[in-house]
Structure formats: structure tokens, C-alpha cells
Amino acid sequence: MTAQPDFAFDYPLLKELTEAHGVPGYEDRIRELVRREFDGHVDHVQSDAMGNVVGTIDGASDYEVVIAAHMDEIGFIVRHVTDDGFLQLDALGGWDPAVLKAQRVVVHTDDGDLTGVIGSVPPHTLAEEQKKKEPKVEDVFVDLGLPGEEANERVTVGDLVSMEQTTTVVGNTVTGKSLDDRVCLFAMLEAAKRIENPAVTIHFAATVQEEVGLRGAEALGVDLDPDLALALDVTVANDVPGFKPGDYVTTLGEGAGIKLKDGSVITNPKVNKRLRAVAAEHDIPRQPEILPAGGTDTGGLQNSSGAKPVGAISVPTRYLHTVAESAHYADIEATIDLLTQFLTSETGQHDYSL
Structure with missing residues (x-):
């Protein structure tokens, strides 16, 4: 401890x-x-x-x-929920999309918070052209680990998304x-x-x-x-x-x-x-x-x-x-x-x- x-x-x-x-x-x-x-x-x-x-x-x-x-x-707002249950986002504030891959997020819904993960495709499955593609915030998607129908029932356009992270002490710094x-x-x-x-x-x-x-x-x-x-x-x-x-x-x-x-x-x-x-x-x-x-x-x-x-x-x-x-x-x-x-x-x- x-x-x-x-x-x-x-x-x-x-x-x-x-x-x-x-x-x-x-x-x-x-x-x-x-x-x-x-x-x-x-x-x-x-x-x-x-x-x-x-x-x-x-x-x-x-x-x-x-x-x-x-x-x-800085955070996001949900702009679309796909039929498969993935969330597409619009940025609230200035994001570098390169730092977003594989991060956990919290989706704030009227019925409570949901944990999600920003998707990241394994590099060895990407074609060379895909590897060279410049990351964009509009390409970010959130995986809730839920079936599409349930995700669409629980999340609506306009729900907010923020990053999930604990604050801790690293050496002489406070980090989070x-x-x-x-x-x-x-x-x-x-x-x-x-x-x-x-x-x-x-x-x-x-x-x-x-x-x-x-x-x-x-x-x-x-x-x-x-x-x-x-x-x-x-x-x-x-x-x-x-x-x-x-x-x-x-x-x-x-x-x-x-x-x-x-x-x-x-x-x-x-x-x-x-x-x-x-x-x-x-x-x-x-x-x-x-x-x-x-x-x-x-x-x-x-x-x-x-x-x-x-x-x-x-x-x-x-x-x-x-x-x-x-x-x-x-x-x-x-x-x-x-x-x-x-x-x-x-x-x-x-x-x-x-």
C-alpha cells in the first residue's frame, strides 16, 4: 500500500x-x-x-x-451509436488523437456511468496504407463491450464521455x-x-x-x-x-x-x-x-x-x-x-x- x-x-x-x-x-x-x-x-x-x-x-x-x-x-460528446454498439464521438476541447488509443473512458448516461474502451486495432492486422494514416479524433470509437441493441438502449446522442484515470504520486509529481x-x-x-x-x-x-x-x-x-x-x-x-x-x-x-x-x-x-x-x-x-x-x-x-x-x-x-x-x-x-x-x-x- x-x-x-x-x-x-x-x-x-x-x-x-x-x-x-x-x-x-x-x-x-x-x-x-x-x-x-x-x-x-x-x-x-x-x-x-x-x-x-x-x-x-x-x-x-x-x-x-x-x-x-x-x-x-477536455472530453467528448456522443454523436452516433452504431448498430453494432460502438460510440462515435465529437471532441470537447483540444485532443491529440495519438494519445487516445486503448484508453478507458466513462460514458455518462441518464441511467448512470458506463465504462468503455477506446478501440485500437492490432498493428499486425493493418495494411501499410492504414499504418501511415494520420489519426483523427473523428475516427475514434468507444467499445462498451455490449451487444448493439443494449448499447443503443443505454446510450443516446448527447451523452458525455470523459477519461477514466486515477491520480497518484510519481516521484516528486502528482500525476493523473x-x-x-x-x-x-x-x-x-x-x-x-x-x-x-x-x-x-x-x-x-x-x-x-x-x-x-x-x-x-x-x-x-x-x-x-x-x-x-x-x-x-x-x-x-x-x-x-x-x-x-x-x-x-x-x-x-x-x-x-x-x-x-x-x-x-x-x-x-x-x-x-x-x-x-x-x-x-x-x-x-x-x-x-x-x-x-x-x-x-x-x-x-x-x-x-x-x-x-x-x-x-x-x-x-x-x-x-x-x-x-x-x-x-x-x-x-x-x-x-x-x-x-x-x-x-x-x-x-x-x-x-x-
């Missing part, structure tokens, strides 16, 4: 969050966990028609800060599915539990549909109209064979990422400077992050209800958008500490205007 890891954070909660299922637009199970964890730690909780959940700690001033981390994970972005959702919840009597009002927002276009954050920014916004998300740690150090986005174990840009946003230089200053003051490991492509909720919040000063803290993560996403425990701790110290020291008097 594996010993309980001695982390400076609530590993069982992180494991529960990452193993739970919630694809874009259907984050119900995660919402329940978020509401449960907010209970007793925030002054009030609200949600909207899209499913964003916001826990607010009232501050001593009218200055408002939004912290956002998304609840959804949906660390994108449950590890940051977890960091946000941990910070909310540590903050008391802030000088400013803080809205901790668990957002929806980030993986399909930052949709929840964009709507949230209109409803809340904050004075300052920070998003939390994972970022690429490509410090692995095949990449040169100059091409690394971040390095595992080197601390929380302070985002300078990604494909959706250029963050506010003054917010970045204060994040770096807070990290230095409290000896929190940190590293700069420049992500060449890909977006985060930071971009969704930057110009909602007009221009907003935004920043982002990132958890370096290897093997993104797979069932083996891996984050170093020290980077998780650094992210929680940096967010907590940044919010604790936010007075509403810092000038982020350019």
Missing part, C-alpha cells in the same frame, strides 16, 4: 478534484465539490446561468479582485487526468481557506467552458466588473527529451509560473512586477512564463466591461491534455503560497494603470 505523501497541502482533496468528471458545459460534479469546499470559508456563494460558481470574501473596501480557475476538462485545471482550482480553494479579513473584496471564481474558448470567464467578467483579475491555469513544462533549454516554457520544480503572455493575453507589467516582488519578499520559488500558443481565462477577463489589469499564476505541468498530466508538488505549494500572499497584501491602492 502506498504511503500517504507528506505534502504541505490537502492531497486527498486534490486527488478527489482531479479524479472527478466534468467536461465543458457539464461541470455539475465539480460545482458540487467547489460549493462544499467554499462552505464556511467565504461570506457568500453565487452561480450564474452558465454554471460559473463564485465564492466571495467581503473586504474592508469596495475594491474588487477576481481570481479565476476553470472547472472543465485533468490537472488542467483542477490543480489550479485546488490552489484557489486552498488560498480561500487561508485568507481572513482582507483589505479588498475577493471573488474566487470557478469558471466553465474554458477548454472551448474561455466562455465562462468572458461572461463572468461582465457580471462582476472587477478592479483587478488574476487567472490560475497550468502551463507547458516541456523540460523533457527532444526540447532544447531555450525552448522550455517552464521547468518542473522551479516554482510557480508568472505569466508574461500566452496566445490569448499579454498580462499587465505592473501586476507581473508585484507578483515577482511578493514572491521575492516571501522566498517563494517562481519562474517567468511565455507560452507561445494556447489561451487561458486571463484573456477572457482582460477586456470584459472595459480594460482590466490582469495577471496570471501558472502551475508548470508536463504532458498536458493527456491522462498522465504531471505537476511537481513544490510548484503546487509555491502557487498556493504566492496567490495567498498576493491577496493578503492587496490593499486596493496599488497603481496598475499604464
